[in-house]
Amino acid sequence: MMSAAVIPILQVTALAKRFGGLQALGGVELAVAPGEFRAIIGPNGAGKSTFFNTITGLLRPDSGRVIFEGRDVAGTAPHLLVRQGMGRTFQITSMFPDLSVRENLQVALLAHARRNWSIWPYARQMHTERAHELLHLVGLAGDAGLPAGTLAHGDQKRLELAIALAGEPRLLLLDEPTAGMAAQERIESISLVHRLATQLGVSCVFTEHDMAVVFAVATNITVLHQGRVLAEGSPAQVRANPLVQQVYLGESITSEGVCR
Amino acid sequence: MSRKVPIALGGALALAALPFAISDFWIFIAIEVLAFALYAVSFNVLLGYGGMLSFGHAAFFGIGAYAAALLVKKAGMAPGLAFALFPLAAMAAAALVAAIIGFFSVRRSGIYFGMLTFAFQMLLYTIALKATGLTGGDDGITGLKPPGAFARPAVYYYFALAITVPALYVLYRLVSSPFGTILRALRSNPRRVQTIGVNVRSHQLAAFVISGAFAGLAGALFAMSSGNVFPGWLNWTASATPIVMAVLGGVSTFLGPALGAAVYVVLEVMISGRTEYWPLAMGVIILALVLLMPAGLTGLARARRT
């Protein structure tokens, strides 16, 4: 799938994590090339959230390695990973509801510019141009002054995307980026992410349940099952894979989604 | 913007001219207002901006007061030197204690954070009560007198003004700075702050130490004016005061708590002068505030304007 000469932007080897009696991750192997738009799919309980939380430093793996841009980052504090170029969005929309939309971007930009310890200059006018640029990219320029908590759900997701992009990540991890949206909105939303990622040169890894979304934009798909990689490949390859079909309980995976 | 300037100028003039217009008794009250305004505003840096509710903030007010008292009474220094140094000493002592308490407390959040600050404050209270050799125990430390002209109320008032106003300005710059924006983000969603690349704990600790240091300065200012400091200043009930003042004035503006402090102090003076049941009155006021006026006085003013 990847030529030997390309250094993966993210490489995971033998990643394992156990919670009491449950082996959430049982040795996951994965490599993402720069520029990929990789989908991670799998039934509930397959380990997708644990996988994300381990890569982003919120959980410590029991064993295995997480190599980001050639550096072993297992055990690095989450906020440092962000500094090193790994961004993330959350399944349950997470932004700063009490701050205005513009301020949400400003605070991310201030942090990215390493100004978080700056205690004297006035912050109000800092990074406003760049904030507006980002808001324009995601289509929220008109809402800059509104309290972020008052935005509609879909707009909040777009704000979250802008916040993540403010950190100029080279790898963006999106946890169920279309959760809570209606079908048409989902396609629009993921297409926006795909377009911006391509435009800005950001590699993406995202988890998703809706196959229509996956097949619309993913360059490659990894299927997780019971904490292990079951299959991997292009959308066509994964669709045709008998193991994958079996895992989804004898259903056939078509571009319209999973049929029962 | 244009309406704020004349108000600010008028306020500055009033503050400067105050000692000429009122009796010595009320100058003492004005000094108390200044000290408690600083106390309330610094507390609100933690609450209104950082989203951290400390149950034990009186610890720092008290530490500052005791540090100043010990410096003046027990350090064996020339009175003038001790007086010149006491604000700095109070801030340093309070900052040090806040660093220790904060280091342990910010590792937890919400209720556990609050209970930790409570536990540490009670620890300090017990020490103040028991270490009679150092702190005078139950009798506290009394007879604190500023040297020379500073013992005159009007002069001390200008001294307090000269300390409080710049201190408030520093805090204002702090909350308007990038650090201040991070604080507000911490109040809004602490977990998300981590994922924009910021170390949550260290910023919370910094806010805690700064807030504690300025509370200590306020305590020292007040102690030198009232002439004494008692262990009761460190008892858990004393930690209600900064919370009441901040909420009374309104936690969502920078100077709201200062207004709350002014109203609180004046109410306390007027009610205590007429009855010994000030706690009862305070309790009723708090109930009214919490149930009827949750946005505080500044919130009321805003509602009137719109």
Add this chain to the structure above:
Amino acid sequence: MQSLLETFAQHFAWMHNPVVVARQALAGISNGMLLFLIAAGLSLIFGVLRIINFAHGALFMLGAFIAVSLSGWLPDGSASFVAMLIGATAGLAVIGVAIESGLLRRIYRAPHEFQLLLTFALVFILGDAVKLIWGNQDHSVATPPLLVGSTQALGVTFPTYRLFLIAAGIAVALGLWWVLHKTRWGIFVRAATMDRAMLGALGVNTRVLFTTVFALGAALAGLGGALAAPVVSIGPGLHVQVIIDAFVVVVIGGMGSVMGAFVASLLVGLVNAFGILAFPGLSVVLTFACMAVVLIVRPWGLFGSPE
């Protein structure tokens, strides 16, 4: 080095004396039982309502003062004593209902500083109300005649009333255990301490639950106050003191756990009783240090559940 060990050993010289040990142990346990009555209610109120009731000491104090009044009106005797207990318990239950439904209920959704302020307000109001009604001086209540004097226990002579306190505390603990584990209401209460959201889904009337839990907590505090009345100096300011040890107990035992409150009350009572012998003056510092350590290392205490 030798002298250091000797000095240290001096602090524990009392261990050689079984009479002292037994007496302190009994004292510690009986004080622990009083603590338990306060802490159990405090813990339940936190577990279900998620409110730290700083006014809980004031509720205890009210119970003691009600006992004072009742003992003034009623003739000395065991029946009067029982009436005092019932009066204080029932009275506080009513006050608890009034406080919860009249005040607390309005601020469940408010920011935490409002909830804190409200309980502080109650501390101030109740503290002064007590002064207004009963005056500024200290009061006392006579030990009921049946329980006067001393009895032999654990090889020592010990005040009978304090032994009664131990029995009473255990009885209340058993009663609470029965209510929490064998009644429908109790199961809802325990469920609430573990997962509040689940209750709504189960269709439980949370309003009634909250009111009854607060009323029970208040009643327990009232009972504690009445039981403590014969052995405690009842004066204004009592409420500021007793709440502190109660917090230590609730933190160590685990917020929301009655079992934890029981175990921790015994622990704190015993540590205080022996601490006074070993390190007079320092034992108070010890309790706060313990509280801080627990909060740092294991904030949900011995029997609480991490959230």
